[in-house]
Amino acid sequence: MSSLLIQSSTHDYEVAIGSGIRGRVEEILDKDYQKVLIITDSQVADLYLQQVIEGFSPKGQVGTAVVPAGEASKSMEQYQYLLDVCVEERLDRKSLIIALGGGMIGDLAGFAASTYLRGIDFVQMPTTILAHDSSVGGKVAINHPQGKNLIGSFYNPVHVIYDMETLSSLSPAEVRSGYGEVVKHGLLSDPKWLDELLQQDLTQLSKDQIAKDLAKGIRVKANLVEQDEREAGVRKYLNLGHTLAHSIEAELGYGDITHGEAVAIGIWFALKLSKKKFQTDLPVKDYVNWIIRNHFPVDKLNKLDCNSLINRMKRDKKTVHEVINYVLLTDTGFPCIEPLQDEELLQELNDFLKEVRRHD
Numbered sequence: 001m002s003s004l005l006i007q008s009s010t011h012d013y014e015v016a017i018g019s020g021i022r023g024r025v026e027e028i029l030d031k032d033y034q035k036v037l038i039i040t041d042s043q044v045a046d047l048y049l050q051q052v053i054e055g056f057s058p059k060g061q062v063g064t065a066v067v068p069a070g071e072a073s074k075s076m077e078q079y080q081y082l083l084d085v086c087v088e089e090r091l092d093r094k095s096l097i098i099a100l101g102g103g104m105i106g107d108l109a110g111f112a113a114s115t116y117l118r119g120i121d122f123v124q125m126p127t128t129i130l131a132h133d134s135s136v137g138g139k140v141a142i143n144h145p146q147g148k149n150l151i152g153s154f155y156n157p158v159h160v161i162y163d164m165e166t167l168s169s170l171s172p173a174e175v176r177s178g179y180g181e182v183v184k185h186g187l188l189s190d191p192k193w194l195d196e197l198l199q200q201d202l203t204q205l206s207k208d209q210i211a212k213d214l215a216k217g218i219r220v221k222a223n224l225v226e227q228d229e230r231e232a233g234v235r236k237y238l239n240l241g242h243t244l245a246h247s248i249e250a251e252l253g254y255g256d257i258t259h260g261e262a263v264a265i266g267i268w269f270a271l272k273l274s275k276k277k278f279q280t281d282l283p284v285k286d287y288v289n290w291i292i293r294n295h296f297p298v299d300k301l302n303k304l305d306c307n308s309l310i311n312r313m314k315r316d317k318k319t320v321h322e323v324i325n326y327v328l329l330t331d332t333g334f335p336c337i338e339p340l341q342d343e344e345l346l347q348e349l350n351d352f353l354k355e356v357r358r359h360d
Helices: 027-028 043-056 076-088 103-118 163-171 172-187 190-198 207-227 234-239 240-252 259-278 284-293 300-301 306-313 342-358
Strands: 001-008 014-019 035-041 061-067 096-101 123-124 139-144 149-153 160-161 324-331 334-340
Touching: 001 096, 001 207, 014 306, 027 123, 027 160, 035 043, 035 076, 035 103, 043 061, 043 163, 043 207, 076 103, 076 139, 096 103, 096 259, 096 306, 103 123, 103 139, 103 149, 103 306, 149 240, 160 324, 163 207, 172 190, 172 259, 190 306, 207 234, 234 240, 234 334, 240 259, 240 300, 240 324, 259 284, 259 324, 259 342, 300 342, 306 342, 324 342
Parallel strands: 014 160, 035 061, 035 096, 096 123, 123 160
Antiparallel strands: 001 014, 139 149, 324 334
């Protein structure tokens, strides 16, 4: 088992990465909790919930809450359900919530933990590649029908426990989703690593390769989060590709496309725009080839209207005074934030969708 230390303003916490560690939560935490609530989704529950429960000694009380799988569960309705369970289980301020699942569960359970009794301890137990990004950094949230993650808070876990064995059950779409965020971290940090990533066939990844990429991705995110925990400056760079991605997810309906797949498409647009604005030598062609070769669902963009996407972007957290602030790159490893006027964005988005449809 390897570990990374994440430093935050409230407390430092460890990210443990290993195989077969999902049944060792009590041992890894080295802290007694009299009451534990494991929150998971309907797919993950069938695969791993019992194994996590059995990792706790009989002296404690372990309860469970299961929500429907899919992004649609990051809702006010499921948030209310989880608070009801917390009350029914009589959790107190010395209790623990465990978020067992992908990014949706981490965000939903983390937000419940951050608000129940004004905040109780929680542990992130990611079961997807994508969650290497969402489980670190302390951003937790639920969606609003008008936009993604509009209701949330900054709240750090006390530990992240990443069992690599859980990744063996991922669908091809979930692998693509995870690597949408991994490649983002490559673009923000290291041309050599990025080049390696863009050569990958996502159907042929070894467990060792995934572990290596996850550790690198977590470190990239940790470096930015430790500099800017509350997203006042450099942490905003982690939103590369996300402004368009969130609009795509909301327009299609949450769950119709995975978050990481939408991010990968959003990054394509950001790279195209960056190359035009800054005359950079970004590997746009290699990136597009990687997207197409790995079967990212670009055909879903056929359903979308540019004006509707821009209206969604107006509700993005980075929008200030109705001006959309976009994360771009002057080169690999050199992100920046550029304000974009509606007219420019509309023209560029129209051109981009035409290009995407040629690859459909």
